[in-house]
Amino acid sequence: MPNRTTQEDQALADALTExxxxxxxLAQFGPERALQLDSGxxxxxxxxxxxxxxxxxxxxxxxxxxCHALTGDQxxxxxxxxxxxxxxxxxxxxxxxxxxxxRFFVICANVLGGCMxxxxxxxxxxETGKPWGLSFPxxxxxxxxxxxxxxxxxxxxxxxxxxxxxxxxxxxxxxxAASYPQRVFxxxxxxxxxxxxxxxxxxxxxxxxxxMADPDxxxxxxxxxxxxxxxxxxxxxxGAHITYLSEPAxxxxxxxxxxxxxxxxxxxxxxxxxxxxxxxxxxxFVERFDANSYLYVTRxxxxxxxxxxxxxVLAKAFAGTKTRFCVASFTSDWLFPTSDSRAIxxxxxxxxxxxxxxxxxxxxxxxAFLLEEPNLFATTRGFIGAxxxxxxx
Amino acid sequence: MPNRTTQEDQALADALTExxxxxxxLAQFGPERALQLDSGxxxxxxxxxxxxxxxxxxxxxxxxxxCHALTGDQxxxxxxxxxxxxxxxxxxxxxxxxxxxxRFFVICANVLGGCMxxxxxxxxxxETGKPWGLSFPxxxxxxxxxxxxxxxxxxxxxxxxxxxxxxxxxxxxxxxAASYPQRVFxxxxxxxxxxxxxxxxxxxxxxxxxxMADPDxxxxxxxxxxxxxxxxxxxxxxGAHITYLSEPAxxxxxxxxxxxxxxxxxxxxxxxxxxxxxxxxxxxFVERFDANSYLYVTRxxxxxxxxxxxxxVLAKAFAGTKTRFCVASFTSDWLFPTSDSRAIxxxxxxxxxxxxxxxxxxxxxxxAFLLEEPNLFATTRGFIGAxxxxxxx
Numbered sequence: 001m002p003n004r005t006t007q008e009d010q011a012l013a014d015a016l017t018e019x020x021x022x023x024x025x026l027a028q029f030g031p032e033r034a035l036q037l038d039s040g041x042x043x044x045x046x047x048x049x050x051x052x053x054x055x056x057x058x059x060x061x062x063x064x065x066x067c068h069a070l071t072g073d074q075x076x077x078x079x080x081x082x083x084x085x086x087x088x089x090x091x092x093x094x095x096x097x098x099x100x101x102x103r104f105f106v107i108c109a110n111v112l113g114g115c116m117x118x119x120x121x122x123x124x125x126x127e128t129g130k131p132w133g134l135s136f137p138x139x140x141x142x143x144x145x146x147x148x149x150x151x152x153x154x155x156x157x158x159x160x161x162x163x164x165x166x167x168x169x170x171x172x173x174x175x176x177a178a179s180y181p182q183r184v185f186x187x188x189x190x191x192x193x194x195x196x197x198x199x200x201x202x203x204x205x206x207x208x209x210x211x212m213a214d215p216d217x218x219x220x221x222x223x224x225x226x227x228x229x230x231x232x233x234x235x236x237x238x239g240a241h242i243t244y245l246s247e248p249a250x251x252x253x254x255x256x257x258x259x260x261x262x263x264x265x266x267x268x269x270x271x272x273x274x275x276x277x278x279x280x281x282x283x284x285f286v287e288r289f290d291a292n293s294y295l296y297v298t299r300x301x302x303x304x305x306x307x308x309x310x311x312x313v314l315a316k317a318f319a320g321t322k323t324r325f326c327v328a329s330f331t332s333d334w335l336f337p338t339s340d341s342r343a344i345x346x347x348x349x350x351x352x353x354x355x356x357x358x359x360x361x362x363x364x365x366x367x368a369f370l371l372e373e374p375n376l377f378a379t380t381r382g383f384i385g386a387x388x389x390x391x392x393x
Numbered sequence: 394m395p396n397r398t399t400q401e402d403q404a405l406a407d408a409l410t411e412x413x414x415x416x417x418x419l420a421q422f423g424p425e426r427a428l429q430l431d432s433g434x435x436x437x438x439x440x441x442x443x444x445x446x447x448x449x450x451x452x453x454x455x456x457x458x459x460c461h462a463l464t465g466d467q468x469x470x471x472x473x474x475x476x477x478x479x480x481x482x483x484x485x486x487x488x489x490x491x492x493x494x495x496r497f498f499v500i501c502a503n504v505l506g507g508c509m510x511x512x513x514x515x516x517x518x519x520e521t522g523k524p525w526g527l528s529f530p531x532x533x534x535x536x537x538x539x540x541x542x543x544x545x546x547x548x549x550x551x552x553x554x555x556x557x558x559x560x561x562x563x564x565x566x567x568x569x570a571a572s573y574p575q576r577v578f579x580x581x582x583x584x585x586x587x588x589x590x591x592x593x594x595x596x597x598x599x600x601x602x603x604x605m606a607d608p609d610x611x612x613x614x615x616x617x618x619x620x621x622x623x624x625x626x627x628x629x630x631x632g633a634h635i636t637y638l639s640e641p642a643x644x645x646x647x648x649x650x651x652x653x654x655x656x657x658x659x660x661x662x663x664x665x666x667x668x669x670x671x672x673x674x675x676x677x678f679v680e681r682f683d684a685n686s687y688l689y690v691t692r693x694x695x696x697x698x699x700x701x702x703x704x705x706v707l708a709k710a711f712a713g714t715k716t717r718f719c720v721a722s723f724t725s726d727w728l729f730p731t732s733d734s735r736a737i738x739x740x741x742x743x744x745x746x747x748x749x750x751x752x753x754x755x756x757x758x759x760x761a762f763l764l765e766e767p768n769l770f771a772t773t774r775g776f777i778g779a780x781x782x783x784x785x786x
Contacts, residue, residue: 137659138659198640198643198644199640199643199644201665201667201668202635202668205667205668206632209628209672210628212661213624213628214606231606232606234602235599235603235628239632242595245592247591247727250590250595251590256588266433266530268601272591274594278599279598282602305649337640
């Protein structure tokens, strides 16, 4: 890739190392734990990069699984080895936080198809010694959850006190409750949906096309050819980032304010602060995320339709469940609007499940679940506290 | 550009011809009508491609100017020479239609910066004999309106019975009323705003970055180098197209239905109908629109802020106006939401203008103004009919 600085080169090299040898805990699996995928493919050698926080209690009953969103990773509450920044959900997870690592044993695993140590397209295919690239089989949200279940088996954790996640993390929470109801005592699906909408599929498709349009994508073989589709992935991230915010939030943060200038330049420079901000989002994302992983994980979200796996009736996914649910949405989230959460709640009600639901007032859009939202924290503390008492913790 | 078919080559050649020698009426201007631009630049030789429908009456009082949106052109009610399809607003403009060409002399001009015969980056710079490309000066909505005023002068039309347009067309309507209040008897700004929002600037910036990321853009010199940034422009169009529709419309039209298959392929093919639709939108757009024009015209929209030109007070833009206004928005338009139209109405009220306002119920999103919307047609007929009586037409 032309014009790459030494620093960027190092970041890309670090990212590639991270995909195979993550700076975190690592669980490796062989044929005895072959991973059967929804596509029909089987992964005979695969691995999961994960982190843990706090301690498992003697009765192994205090484990909480955090499921990350599209571009998240296992570093939920500790330093990210690539960016050097803190964890992505330190507001929610940590000592004394709503998900209290002084009380709970918190596990967070990089998703299948990811690029932070769990097997995905950036990983080396053991049969060829080369990166999987597009020869990596397509994965689904259910496959991600299957992989996490294997991890928990290997850790000797039979039952999760809680499964918590927002956005794609929330999809995994719902899938956990559907696939392994007996293993999930409580579940917090946040800012999520039981199926991806046409609009959301559309936005993802634009992002994928942006990546694939970049000639440096090389039909997916950019790692072998030592290039990166940096521009395409950057454009994809810019577009996606708009959908994570709300119009009011963009107005409040940037409005029509100019970037370090008093008048428009009448050029294609980033005259407006919002342009400069988006360009920065695009460029910094490229350093930490694999483009093919972006294709695979967006695709997994698009394929997600929990009702479709149950005769088209979402309530059947939760039939007979004893899991306690807390569903939360945000008023200004237009990517996963409250109507999506209501559909989940209606299905849980129809299934006779224990469910509480709250629509949280926020102008921060979809990203609100990741941010300082006192009402979200209060809701989480209340729900987890009550569940812990019921669980005898 | 590799992999281009003969048919695509022909379409691209036709488009380039159209930029300089349009299949429509053409007005050419020289130094005596030099065009002074907001950027400070001056165009000494420039031209406008335009169409007319119906006949100018003896008192020259029945002229209606239609202003087109971002990717529109002068072919509002007649066959488009590139696509071979009918005009883009035949539902609204034609014999017996709400803007009735049996009664009115309708003019529609390609905007400055466009690519259908009005001077823009795809036009030949007379000083160099080469396409302007990025050496073309930046243009604003006010510049577009200035150019149209020159056209009307050259046609001997002093006063417009009405100026009508949606989206960016509506911005021009507002600018007409502000710049030339004595020339505008009535004005219909539809689905528009007096300034572009941060979110809208953000979406445009993603589109521009998608174009510029394409190596075939060649720093804007693709016409000279006989390439086209087709993939980049296609991605830009796909992303923009999502914003023209509403989530309910996408759900109704496509939902999660698969494209000519009964099960997902577990590949990156366009499994979903909405993906196939978007890809088609992208590909067909590239054949009819110049990528640099897309950069310039989106930029003009981003720069639009009518209040900023009047001490930050929108009402001052309309001080003392005698123009009759009808402002309309659509309930499901999230790109130019009703709140944008209300801001216009409030300013017109503050200026003591004659204004009626209607929010039209529709689930079709921003594109509703271009579609079969009986309530829009009824509103337009009513407003234009009353204005015509007041004008003695």
